[in-house]
Amino acid sequence: MNLSVVIPAYRSERWVGRAIRSALAEGVADRNVIVVEDGVLDGTAQVVQATGARLTSLQRNGGAPHARNLGLAQVDTDYVMFLDADDYVENGLLAGLVGALERERADVAIGPWVYDGDGRERGMLRQPPALDNAERIFHWVMHAFFPPCCIAWRADAIRAIGGWDERLRKDQDGELVIRALIRDLKVAVSEQGNGVYWQHDSPHRVTKAQIKDVMYAADVVFAQLEGWVRSRIANGSAGDERVSLGRFCCKTAWVAYAYGDSAAGAKWSAKARELGFHNRGYNYRSALLASVLGIRISSRIKASTRLVYRRIAQR
Incomplete structure (x- = not known):
């Protein structure tokens, strides 16, 4: 082979x-x-x-x-x-x-x-x-x-x-x-x-990486995606990539809040808004949860729920 x-x-x-x-x-x-x-x-x-x-x-x-x-x-x-x-x-x-x-x-x-x-x-x-x-x-x-x-x-x-x-x-x-x-x-x-x-x-x-490593990787990926989206806008081939990039920022904000890093969460939430993504959730369920409880509390609940399911599955 x-x-x-x-x-x-x-x-x-x-x-x-x-x-x-x-x-x-x-x-x-x-x-x-x-x-x-x-x-x-x-x-x-x-x-x-x-x-x-x-x-x-x-x-x-x-x-x-x-x-x-x-x-x-x-x-x-x-x-x-x-x-x-x-x-x-x-x-x-x-x-x-x-x-x-x-x-x-x-x-x-x-x-x-x-x-x-x-x-x-x-x-x-x-x-x-x-x-x-x-x-x-x-x-x-x-x-x-x-x-x-x-x-x-x-x-x-x-x-x-x-x-x-x-x-x-x-x-x-x-x-x-x-x-x-x-x-x-x-x-x-x-x-x-x-x-x-x-x-x-x-x-x-x-997967046991620290939040600083998670956020650094997100910064690296975002820089690449942002340059790609700008080039597509410049040559007239862009669709809804700018909003999709905002959705990525929103999801990253949720990850930051779930890890307890409120400063990073606020930074990524601001990036999402700058890109035209004003929804506080990155999908339907997260948006619904955030509308009731807010992003910080909602993200911690989602993270805790995943951990419980994982521990149940390992028994």
């Missing part, structure tokens, strides 16, 4: 073997499974060496984007997937992604995926919709995302847009995809197989 799988591994001895074996089972050559151990902190190296995959061990933790970029530098196949160490692939996903990339001469291919994890039921299969890049940009940031375990790239294309942003500790994959869409990389969709986005309670997961 003309595809490499790059796996950043941080304290991953419990999961990384499964990730590697899933790639090998899908037809990836062992020399094309590239694991970058992001800090020698547990038995990850021994697990990797037992599989025959390539291993690069960093003595100090440099962050997942840095590890992925180091892995990308070792790729000599036409295509690459960045598979997190706790996720895996199955049912012919990789063949479907490579087939879509080659058939459509695309730069990025997105396939189906499911949630699964410790103490939870396996989720429904999530299929990427067929959208153009402009539609997909705000679909991605507002409604749906697709994790790295279901996305493959043409290696030269991801290199051409600069690879992974090593400044980010949160939303690294989202920022990369937004950047790719804004740069007008061609996207293909596959319906074959699936990735498995594994959920667990390790304190080292990226």
Whole structure:
């Protein structure tokens, strides 16, 4: 298979073997499974060496984007997937992604995926919709995302847009995809197989990022989206992207308030209003809740409700 799988591994001895074996089972050559151990902190190296995959061990933790970029530098196949160490692939996903990339001469291919994890039921299969890049940009940031375990790239294309942003500790994959869409990389969709986005309670997961990291990532993504929207307005091709950008700001405000950062929440709410999005909620339910309780209280209620549901599901 003309595809490499790059796996950043941080304290991953419990999961990384499964990730590697899933790639090998899908037809990836062992020399094309590239694991970058992001800090020698547990038995990850021994697990990797037992599989025959390539291993690069960093003595100090440099962050997942840095590890992925180091892995990308070792790729000599036409295509690459960045598979997190706790996720895996199955049912012919990789063949479907490579087939879509080659058939459509695309730069990025997105396939189906499911949630699964410790103490939870396996989720429904999530299929990427067929959208153009402009539609997909705000679909991605507002409604749906697709994790790295279901996305493959043409290696030269991801290199051409600069690879992974090593400044980010949160939303690294989202920022990369937004950047790719804004740069007008061609996207293909596959319906074959699936990735498995594994959920667990390790304190080292990226999803445990601090609010400052969440807000920094939002600033980076907003700057890219704002420049893109302005260029579309200038050349007369804009639709309702300005209001959609305001909706993104409103959602970011809710996230800030949910984390207890009122200053950031007020900043993003003001940005939303400047862009013409005057609704206090980013969707129907949040708008209804905010109309009764206000954004600050509503956002904390929504955040608490999600946490309760998550704990119930893990019992």
